[in-house]
Amino acid sequence: MNHEDPIIDPLLEELLGQQQMPDLTARVVQAHQQRQAAKQSPKQNGQAKAPLSIAVSTATQTTSPETPSVESQSTSGVAATDAPTKRSGEFKRRLKRQRFFTAISSLSLSLCLLVMLGGVAYYTYQRFLPGQGIPLAADGNQKPSSGARDHEVKPDVDPQLADHNVPSNEAIVRNGSSVDDLVSPETVASNDAPSSGMSPAVGGMQNGGEIESVDQVAIADKSAPSYVKPRMWDSLRLDDRDVISEIDNAIANAWKSENVKPSPAATDNEFCRRTYLQLLGRIPTVEEIESYAKHRSKDKRTWLVDEILGNEKYKQEFASFWSARFANILVGRAGGMSDDSPIDRSALEGYLATAFEKNKPYNLLVKELITATGTTSPGSESFNPATNFLVSMVDGDAKLATAKTCSTFLGQQLQCAECHNHPTTGWNQDQFWSMNAFFRQTKLAKDRDSGKLAILDRDFVKNQASDAGEVYYEQPNGLVKVAYPQFVDGTKIPASGKVAEVDRRQELAQLIVNSDDFPKATVNRMWQHFFGVGFTQPVDDMGPHNPASHPELLDNLAVHFAESGFDMKRLMRWIVLSEPYALSSRQIDDNLADDPDAGQQLFARYYARQMEAEQLFHSLQMLAKNPGRGSAIIASSDERHTWLGQVNQKMGDDEDSETSTLDGGVTQSLLMMNGGLMRQATDAQAAVLKNVIASNMSPSDKVEHLFLAALSRRPTKKELNAISEILKSRSSEAAALQDIWWALLNSNEFILDH
Structure with a gap:
């Protein structure tokens, strides 16, 4: 100086x-x-x-x-x-x-300035360069709000749960109550403070922030205006016979086009067995088989289907099976099976059973599932069992909820588009994150009394400069873009993130049930249930990249289903009474080209396949506890959950996939031969076996009864002669019959749906 x-x-x-x-x-x-x-x-x-x-x-x-x-x-x-x-x-x-000291001071000051300038340069790089928070490109005509910054671009602690973007004194009205009335002062204070990092012990959840605890979580009033109006479908002008004829003609035309011939018709016993399996989830009793065989109606198949779908004695059993079936679709077979799962499976199945028992229109059921708010805890004032669908999937940024909703109700797999534009399906990142924006008002809370989770609706506003709840996502090239709620077909709703102005899940639910893809995806899934193969494989991956085997039939059935008022029982009746459903499962030389494993499903025969886990459980339990003629057979849901929990488990991956021991391997064989359920069914005190042993029937009649009970058919002459020799060589007829019964239930024929 x-x-x-x-x-x-x-x-x-x-x-x-x-x-x-x-x-x-x-x-x-x-x-x-x-x-x-x-x-x-x-x-x-x-x-x-x-x-x-x-x-x-x-x-x-x-x-x-x-x-x-x-x-x-x-x-x-x-x-x-x-x-x-x-x-x-x-x-x-x-x-x-x-x-000297002045020089040292100047040098120190210079170093401090250099460090400060470096920090400013790094902050500027993070904030303004591509991929670091401020969108350089916005989709559509809307632009990101001034000063908006996406905190979710960084590894997200969990803004959905901690909800630091919402002022702590914000009033969120739910049945007249606000969050201020429900949340403790400590929790309110935590909304403005950084997350403590607490992670509640909720199975499968990845909650980086603390979930607020509330005394009573009220179900939200859907008071926001509706921007998407319900679609008005025409009334179905065709009767059931016309729709069934349309199915038969479409399938027959495909046979002719591919130069194949259908297999012969199934026998009465075969048709009876598969129909009970598909509609009630179990094989028929001997009394039910004989009643069907003796029926003298001109069209006994129609009588049987109407009996199962319409008779009061089957109503609860029908509802119980289909509630379990749809619970598998919604949350998987392993969902709610573990103690630490946030899902109350019994409550969900009870809710679905009520819907199927009343034959609630399917579009209304789906809207309830998508828009549900409240707690999953039975007995709570705000208990809403429909919340069990989304409760395990809305944590974090609700990516799993986005993918699951699209695949389940629209038959579209968007999960791959989360990170990049899909090269074959045509789905892009903007479509995924625009659908994801519909779930950003959905938050989780914990009920203080029960400890169960609840779903709430909260305002989703990224900054105070705008009410728009925009979502930012990063492209593979590092460019960050912004997305607003927009349906996969391009339909937009107002961008406001305030629940009182736009209830995003309510709009999404209406968009889904209005969509042409909704009835199409439902028909495809139901067809797959009854035939083992859908019009597309897999059923939840529809689109130009995966064309349907019978596109016109799929489109027509979808329209008829919507025009019927989304009547699930009526859709089942159309499929079960169609000609391809009544064909034998035996393949002939003239339909070898019908090969669903090669993607060529022509439905020229009934595709034999292994029973589903629920069908196997219900059948074995019925054989063990058959209450007798004329009584309803209701499978115990608690016992079913215990058994299914042993054979199914979550994989723990991003797509919530599962694995099962019922895969035809060694584990399945051991489970069938030595499992507790098999021991119950083959025990000497089991209902069917006990009644046969105690009866006055001849030995051959007893054997015939066991064949009908297990395989829904009588033994062939060769089988009957061989078994007669076994009975003669054994000193104890009861022990011999028990061995024969065990062999029948462990045969490949028993476990097959054919």
Whole structure:
């Protein structure tokens, strides 16, 4: 430095010389006076005036240790400027030390400035360069709000649960209650503070933030205006026979086009067995088989189907099976089976059973599942069993809820488009994240009394400059883009994230049931249930990349289903009474081209396949606990859950997939031969076996009864002769019959749906 500071220099000198701290106020006044004097008289006595710093330095040297007055310092300073100052060696050394420390201070300050500039440069890079938060491109005509920043671009602690974007005093009305009435003061305070990182013990959930606890979680009032109006479908003008004929003609045309011939018709016993399996989830009893065989109606198949779908004695059993079937579709077979699962499977199945028992229109059921709010805990004031569909999938940024909703209700697999545009399906990232935006008002809370989770609707506003709840996502090239709620067909809704202005899930539910894909996906899934193969494989991956085997039939059935008022029982009746459903499962030379494994499903025969886990359980339990003629056979849901929990488990991946031990391997064989359920069915006190052993029937009649009970057919002459020889060689008929019964239930024929 080329100049000396009139304040700092003397201070350093006196500090280094261990002198008393100078009076800086006096020196500032002195320096000011000297500057004013210099302006008025540039030269005194023909000499240039000494620099101000030298004057102050001289004054410092001549000042006593005691604090001098301002006037005395000023006088001595002026006097010092009249004569050259003779600096002592000690003063020079002090001055050198002063300059050395000044240089060190300057260097330190420079380093600090460099660090600060580096931090500013890094912050600017993170904030403004591609992929770091501020969108450089917005989709559509809407632009991101000023100053908007997507906190979800970074590894997300869990903004959905912690909900730091919502003011703590925000009033969210649900049945007249606000969050302020429900949330504890500690929880309210935590909404404005950084997340504590608590992770509640909820199976399968990845909650980085603390879930608020509430005393009573009220079900939200859907008070927001509706922007998507319900679609008005025409009434179905065709009767059931016309629709069934349409199915038969479409399938027959495909046979003709592919030059194949159908297999012969199934026998009465085969048709009876598969129909009970598909509609009630179990094989028929001997009494039911004989009743069907003796029926003299011109069209006994129609009578049987109407009996199962319409008779009061089957209503609860029908509802129980289909509730389990659809619970598998919604949450998987393993969903709700473990103690730490947030899903109450019994409550979900009970809710679905009521819907199927009343034959609730399927579109209304789906709307309830998508828009549900409340707690999953039975007995709670705000208990809503429909919340069990989404409760395990809306944590974090609801990506799993987005993918599951699209695949289940629209037959579209969008999950791959989360990270990149799909190369074959045509789905892109913007479609995925635009669908994801519909779920961003959905939050989780925990009921204090039960500890169960609940679903709430909360405002989703990214910043105070705008009400738009935009979602940001990063493309593979690092560019960050913004998405607003937009359905897969391009239909948009207002962008506001405030629940009182736009209820996004309500709009999404209406968009789904209005869509042409909704009835099409439902028909495809139901067709797959009855035939083992859908019009597309898999059934939840429809689109141009995966064309349907019978596109016109699929489209027509979808329209008929919608026009019927989304009547599930009526759809089942159409499929079960069609000609391809009544064909034998035996393949003939003329339909070898019908190969669903090769993607060529022509339905020229009934495709034999292994029973589903629920069908196997219901059948074995019925054989063990058959209550007798004319009584309903209701499978125990608790026992079913226990058994299914042993054979199914979650994989723990991003797609919520599962694995099952019922895969035809060694584990399945051991389970069938030695499992507890098989022991119940083959025990000497089991219902069917006990009644046969105690009856007055002849040995051959007893064997015939066991064949009908297990395989829904009578034994062949060869089988009957072989078994008669076994009975003659055994000293105990009861023990021999028990062995025969065990062999029948462990045969491949028993476990097949054929």
